[in-house]
Amino acid sequence: MNSGLAVTSPTAELHACLDRLATIEPSRLGDEEQARLLLELSRAESRLAGLRLALLAVAEKAQTARRAGAASTGQWAARLVHADGGDTQRQVGLATGLDGHAPTRRALSEGKISPAHAEVIVRADRQLPATVSPEQRSAVERSLLTRAETLSPSSLRRVARRALSAIEPDRAVVDAHEDAILRDEEAEARARTRLSLHDDHDGTVSGRFTVPTLQGHLLRKILETVTAPRRGRLGSLLAQSGAAHGVHTDWDHARGTAFCELLEHLPTDHLHPRTAATVVVTLDDATLRGAVAAAGLDTGDSISSGEARRLACNAGVMPAVLGGRSEVLDLGRLKRLFSPSQRIALGLRFKTCAADGCERPFAWCELHHRRPWSRQGPTDLADAVPLCHFHHQRIHDTGFVHASLPDGSVRFSRRR
Template identity: 25%
Template sequence: MTEILDTLHDIVARLSAVVPVALAPDGLGAMDDASVMQVMDAAAALLRHAEALLVEGAAVAQERSQTAVVADRMTTALGARNVRDLVQRATRLSGARAAEIVRAAGAVGPRYGALSGDVLPPAYPALRSAMAEGVLGADAVAAVARELDRAAVDPDRLSAADVELAASARGDGPTGGGLPTADELRLQAQVWAVWLDPDGAEPRDDLAQRKRGLSLGRARDGLVPIRGMLLPDVAGALQRATDSILNPRVEGPAFRPDGGGGAEGPSGDGAYAFGDDVSVVDQRTRTQKMHDALATIVTTATRSGALPTLGGAAPTLLVSVRAEDLASDRGVAHIDGSDAVVPLAVVRQIACAGGIHRVFVGGNGRIERIEVADRVFTPAQRRAITVRDGGCVIPGCDVPAAWCEIHHVTPHARGGATHTGNGVLLCWHHHRTIDVNGWAIRMRHGVPEVRGPSWWDPLGRWRPTTSSPTRTRDELDRRRRARGSSP
């Protein structure tokens, strides 16, 4: 057995010598593309062979830790809680990777009779052979075993899947002769599992139904944690809904201060390119976009009127703030049903898109009077604004009109009326951040104009904006006529 250790020590010594050379400035960085790919391929092959040894070692540790006498167990002798802990200590891998190796060991490692102690064939002998050849890594074996183990069928019926998946790993499978990745093998194993056990999805769905759930935690640092497990169809619908909202643009061309030679704007303060692409970079992370998309879905659903009523009214978010704080624009507000406090910017956004009920409370706590300020745009006004704006008026934002909120350009508290000449479409994200994101909006002769941040337009000029295809066509026609009449 010393031959195995001697060989491994020799390989480690050789790698210890070559890795610093490869990581030097004139190492891999100086190679051509083909050479870099060859190095990565060879390193991956070496990794798969090494994982085969780790999996076999984990299988041996598993067998030696199943004895009834606790003191005789390998895990006990080496001070480990279980085999995964033992693998993690020996390899310094993460807990997830160690668990992956243990699962692979259960799939392709040798098994032993509980009473006789005789060596039994592994559960998936073909996958074991493929792993010994270095064509399968521990992650692929674990992924395949996880899918096939779910099929409630006799182990003998799994042999066909075992053989076919091992053949696919060698390049002789449904991927067209190519070598599949671990994820592709997992998908193939899913197909096999469904074919072997077509009724298996029903008990899994019953279990999923029992484990489904969603909960909101207590607010911390201005954030409310959300935890839960979604059913696949619910998660799929949510994913499609968020995909329809999220701005697909993650980068945009640099803004041209001259407007790209566009026509003179109606404000007479410089040229602008009405139909040109002046998209801006969306700095939000993917998770932040997902949050904002969920916020859009919730607010749109409550606005739709399709949800059940609460106390005879549509679901309404109650936000309370003291009159003196609102007047001084300093202080905080409280969200009904949450122990979190929010800044007044949140109050302004919610009030802009909804109605206000002023409740006057006397010094003794008695409600003296209630005033209702109806500031919600009517469906007819919303349709008219949609025709004019097309969607969110911030350049580069692709959120459609149906998902947008209507922003009072002149705040209602400052005398701004609720009519089409004072309302513009903004997505939830830009509406929430309009006071701090560097964008400014004004109405000029009933047309929305925006002024971008200094990094987008150093000159800070006002520019008409719309994503309405009809208005865009009108402007392009006007520009064509202007060019045709010029000398």
């Protein structure tokens, strides 16, 4: 009972203090008062974060989560405060890492540094060579704490790569250690590289990506070049449009538009097969000439007639009707692999994998001979069937047979 009162009383006082702070009207404060309040609030946030990390470290050691039926301390904390499990688990990692860094833990509890600074310092200690003594590690920690009071976490991170200089006079050794850290960071970044795309079914596709710093800055520079008012065509147009309407340019929208332009102009000549990175738009001659009708994509989606005509201005147009100068689509036994022209032509008939019930888009598919090439099957359009990688492997598995259905799809069954 006493322990409950010991917790409740200080936290009640804390909330009462916050209630009094909430009565302050920032608009009535002078510049110096605003700056002082911002500094004090930031210091208070760091002190509270330090207390939170200390609590998480104790809970981790005491295995509080297990008694509460949670799989980990991070999960237990996330459930209590309705936070994301990944964030709380990272906080648990920092909390346990601070156990061996009393000076850093104390600086955080006093509000001299932020949790982000503390994370940089703990990581820097882990990256020191195994030959560094405890006394030398303490010297490195003190050096980084001094810099942390005047640097942002990102700036401190760059300094921390050369933290060894606090105890190592040989610059060549420090340079080599920094290079090794960068190599490890690059390898870790490559392992964490991800790209996810989601069709919102409202005319947009949302996505999220994580790429290494180098490639991220390359993308940023390309987009900034396209959108910069004084350098890029698109940026100039957007800036002029914004000025004309008396509004500020939405730069997030500008970068999104620039990204679309970048995607449409990516070179695909070096890809094999090139058609794998080609979106095929199907429309009739009347629509191409100005009629209003939707145009189909080989991914199974549709676009407006205006968008299709815009793409036709810069894209290659291949007639898929009689009367045009068509390419040979039947190759007989002259070639084993289907040609890009055959793939495009087949995409006019199939929108997905031909396996019955499979909805993987045609763009993902590989072309399969209905009658195997090894059994004298021809490389003709009529003999081609698109299959996703999974079903293409399965169709070559001797444990399965397939039969063509009237609509051109393929049904699998286990061989009896």
